[in-house]
Amino acid sequence: VTPYWTSADGRAVVYVAEALAVLRELPAESVDAVFADPPYSSGGAFRADRAATGTVGKYLSTEAGADRWPDIAGDSRDQRSYSYWCALWLSECLRITRSGGVGMVWTDWRQLPTTSDSLQAGGWVWRGVVPWAKPDARPRPGRFRNSCEYVVWGSAGSMPITDAAPLPGFYDATAPRHRVHPTQKPLSVIRGMVRIVPPGGVILDPFCGSGTTGVAALLEGRRFIGIESIAEYADIATRRLGETRSDDPSVPSLFDGGGA
Ligand SMILES: C[S@@+](CC[C@H](N)C(=O)[O-])C[C@H]1O[C@@H](n2cnc3c(N)ncnc32)[C@H](O)[C@@H]1O
Numbered sequence: 001v002t003p004y005w006t007s008a009d010g011r012a013v014v015y016v017a018e019a020l021a022v023l024r025e026l027p028a029e030s031v032d033a034v035f036a037d038p039p040y041s042s043g044g045a046f047r048a049d050r051a052a053t054g055t056v057g058k059y060l061s062t063e064a065g066a067d068r069w070p071d072i073a074g075d076s077r078d079q080r081s082y083s084y085w086c087a088l089w090l091s092e093c094l095r096i097t098r099s100g101g102v103g104m105v106w107t108d109w110r111q112l113p114t115t116s117d118s119l120q121a122g123g124w125v126w127r128g129v130v131p132w133a134k135p136d137a138r139p140r141p142g143r144f145r146n147s148c149e150y151v152v153w154g155s156a157g158s159m160p161i162t163d164a165a166p167l168p169g170f171y172d173a174t175a176p177r178h179r180v181h182p183t184q185k186p187l188s189v190i191r192g193m194v195r196i197v198p199p200g201g202v203i204l205d206p207f208c209g210s211g212t213t214g215v216a217a218l219l220e221g222r223r224f225i226g227i228e229s230i231a232e233y234a235d236i237a238t239r240r241l242g243e244t245r246s247d248d249p250s251v252p253s254l255f256d257g258g259g260a
Contacts, residue, residue, distance in 0.1 A: 001025045005238040010253025012214050012224040012241045016234040019206040019227045023092035031225065032201035034093040035193070035213045037106040037185060039075035041082045069182050072209070073229045083114045083121070089206060090122025096204065097156040102196055104130075104153045106185070108146070115152045124154035131170040132189050151193065167196055180236050181210035190216035197222050200251045211237025218246040223254050 001022050003013035015022045077085060086105070093103060103124045107115040112129070120126050130151040137147040171193070173186040190212050197203055199221045205213040208226030210233060217224040218241065226241075228234040 004234060005241075007218075007241060009246070010255050011246060011251055012218060012226070013254060014208065014211070014214075014226040014228065014234055014238050014241070016229070016231050017227060018229050020089055020092065022227045023089060023096065023206060026096045026204070026225075028095050029098040030202070031096055031101065031204040032098060032222075033102040033104065033194075033197045034097055034204045034206070035104045035190070036089075036093070036206055037183070037209065037213070038086065038089075038207045039072050040106075040108050040111050040183075041075055041077040041079075042108050042110045070230060070232055072182060072233070079111075079114055082111065083118050086115065086118035087121035090118055090124065093204065093206065094123045094156055099157050100159050101156045102153060102159075103156065104151045104193065104196075107150050107152060109148070109150070112150055112152070115150075119152055119154050125157065125159070126152070126154045127159070128153055130168075130193070132186070133170055133172045134175055135172065136174045164198070165195070168192065179210075180240075181212075181233060184210050185212045187212055187216055187219075191220055194220050194222055199248070202254065208237050209233050211240045214241050215244050218244045221246060221248040221251050223251065225254070 001015060001017065004016040005014045006012070090103065090105070097103065103119065105115055105119055116126055116129070130153060131148040132151070133148050135147070137145045139145060171189040173189050176184050176186050194203060194213070194216050197217075200223065202223045202225065203213060203217045204225045206227045208214060208228045211226055214224035214226050214237065224241070226237055228237060
């Protein structure tokens with residue numbers, strides 16, 4: 001498979017394709033980490049709620065101007081098929097990740113048990129859950145706020161102890177204000193998280209949306225492989241990535257020993 005877009009310095013590529021089709025073509029042990037923000041297939045207590053409305057309406061019903069976005073792909077699986085599908089792509093991601101590398105999967109409270117099951121079904125060693133706390137989450141009278149989304153994380157086999165700096169147990173940030181994607185993650189949170197990968201390392205995001213993981217990776221001196229099935233979002237990702245300068249001259253191109 002040929003990337004849809006490659007950055008001028010060769011440190012980032014984006015594929016426009018179904019994730020599994022590309023994952024199956026990527027070489028074994030060629031990336032240091034997988035940062036996956038899949039469609040959550042959530043947004044309702046019952047199956048009809050998940051499938052009935054488009055994703056933009058489901059997650060952003062109150063946001064002005066949200067109707068300008070196309071729906072994201074793959075968001076209407078029921079719990080069993082979601083779990084099965086996640087295990088499929090997670091096992092491909094495990095094959096592509098070097099031994100001791102890291103797998104990170106975003107989810108919400110509803111899909112948290114399914115996601116930790118799927119990570120392990122895909123063969124990863126489950127190591128924890130890192131919350132992203134949103135101080136501006138919607139208040140719910142008489143109930144607890146659902147203030148957090150979560151990253152379920154694990155490793156490809158054992159994870160040797162190193163002398164790298166310790167990382168936080170949670171991240172705190174408001175949702176991005178001027179979004180270009182309906183489920184865009186805050187750059188500050190992802191910039192913190194990509195520091196789990198050694199400098200110059202390769203990060204794969206199989207559901208890259210507007211490319212936030214890639215922008216964070218480049219800003220932190222890491223390299224990036226993104227996949228997105230909707231061309232309009234892939235174009236937004238490549239524009240954001242193309243506008244991101246990574247100054248560190250020691251970071252090589254993906255084509256000098258990276259995974260692309
Ligand atoms: C939760 S969003 C990612 C948002 C991203 N983290 C950001 O900050 O912009 C998931 C993305 O995966 C894409 N997607 C869903 N299923 C896919 C598949 N099977 N292959 C590739 N992309 C897919 C959706 O279109 C959507 O843009």
